[in-house]
Amino acid sequence: MIRGGDFLAVVAYCVKCKAKKEMVNPQKITMKNGKPATTGTCPDCGTKMFRIGK
Numbered sequence: 001m002i003r004g005g006d007f008l009a010v011v012a013y014c015v016k017c018k019a020k021k022e023m024v025n026p027q028k029i030t031m032k033n034g035k036p037a038t039t040g041t042c043p044d045c046g047t048k049m050f051r052i053g054k
Helices: none
Strands: 002-004 007-009 011-014 019-022 024-030 036-041 048-052
Touching: 011 048
Parallel strands: none
Antiparallel strands: 002 007, 011 019, 024 036, 036 048
């Protein structure tokens, strides 16, 4: 995660672009096992991105 200004940017791996990118519209979720995760979309191709943890 990168701190920039007042928001916290979430960086995740896009499987379609095969590169790490900053998520667009990240949303905090909780997985079935109770662990936190973040989901969003790739800014270039629009593929759904997922990051486990913070």
